[in-house]
Amino acid sequence: MEEMHQGRITKDGIRIYEDADFAGMRSAGAIAAQILDEVGKLVAPGATTGELDAFIERRVTELGTTSATIGYKGYQHASCISVNHVVCHGIPGAKIPGRKNDVLLEGDILNIDVTVIKDGWFGDTSRMYIAGTAKKFAQRLITVTYDCLMYGIEQVKPGNTFDDIARAIQTHAHKNRMSVVKDFCGHGLGRVFHSPPNVLHYVPVRAASQPAPVLEEGMFFTIEPMINLGKADTKVLKDEWTAITVDKKLTAQFEHSIGVTATGAEIFTPSEKDIYFPKL
Ligand code: MF3
Ligand code: CO
Ligand code: CO
Numbered sequence: 001m002e003e004m005h006q007g008r009i010t011k012d013g014i015r016i017y018e019d020a021d022f023a024g025m026r027s028a029g030a031i032a033a034q035i036l037d038e039v040g041k042l043v044a045p046g047a048t049t050g051e052l053d054a055f056i057e058r059r060v061t062e063l064g065t066t067s068a069t070i071g072y073k074g075y076q077h078a079s080c081i082s083v084n085h086v087v088c089h090g091i092p093g094a095k096i097p098g099r100k101n102d103v104l105l106e107g108d109i110l111n112i113d114v115t116v117i118k119d120g121w122f123g124d125t126s127r128m129y130i131a132g133t134a135k136k137f138a139q140r141l142i143t144v145t146y147d148c149l150m151y152g153i154e155q156v157k158p159g160n161t162f163d164d165i166a167r168a169i170q171t172h173a174h175k176n177r178m179s180v181v182k183d184f185c186g187h188g189l190g191r192v193f194h195s196p197p198n199v200l201h202y203v204p205v206r207a208a209s210q211p212a213p214v215l216e217e218g219m220f221f222t223i224e225p226m227i228n229l230g231k232a233d234t235k236v237l238k239d240e241w242t243a244i245t246v247d248k249k250l251t252a253q254f255e256h257s258i259g260v261t262a263t264g265a266e267i268f269t270p271s272e273k274d275i276y277f278p279k280l
Pocket of ligand 1: 069073089124255
């Protein structure tokens with residue numbers, strides 16, 4: 001049998017989706033974004049990351065979706081919750097690195113990352129949250145990281161390259177004396193969670209024979225920059241998931257799932273509030 005899903009794959013291995021596929025991504029993305037809107041109301045000093053994940057797992061089901069992360073490579077949770085110097089893939093309900101439990105404290109900053117599957121389509125998004133009130137430098141990191149994502153999205157249109165996205169992100173981070181994590185990247189998605197390309201958030205050194213892939217209408221991928229106050233280096237803890245900054249300085253991340261349209265980008269995972277939650 002032919003594969004049911006028709007469509008072209010570029011020479012870089014990137015699938016080109018059809019017009020009708022945008023609707024599937026839109027409805028998956030909207031639910032992931034709605035869950036991030038809702039969970040924000042529970043983030044406070046004294047809340048636990050385990051509770052936040054339990055809420056997310058319940059809402060994923062109630063909203064008629066399934067979790068893409070439960071069972072993914074052995075991962076067992078409906079979200080990743082990454083607190084303070086945790087870069088990504090923080091495990092909800094586990095001890096927050098450097099602490100003896102999973103209780104949020106006043107001033108903690110955290111990323112919550114949710115991926116749902118709706119009718120076979122993947123919606124993947126993450127935002128930053130604050131327990132109570134964050135220090136000024138932490139708020140600045142969050143704002144710069146959000147702006148990095150949005151400057152990256154501004155570069156999404158047919159004819160631009162993936163390096164144009166990376167350059168916009170890197171330039172804004174460096175202008176603010178922050179660093180861009182190189183060890184994790186965005187990814188193609190659609191009817192699968194992770195597919196080509198790797199969406200880098202920094203501009204790599206490229207051989208002339210390996211130019212950056214060119215964006216085409218119908219490509220679906222995430223942009224999900226992780227920006228650090230200190231150095232870019234990360235390491236993965238013994239649990240084999242939790243990634244932290246080596247210097248233990250703060251890090252932040254925002255993620256949207258995106259489709260390339262004829263003239264620009266469609267964000268599949270917008271917040272109803274059109275801004276990350278909570279507003280700074
Ligand atoms: N949602 C993450 C991403 O942005 C992937 C999480 S995989 C997990 O790609 F297994 F850690 F949940
Ligand atoms: Co992602
Ligand atoms: Co994600």
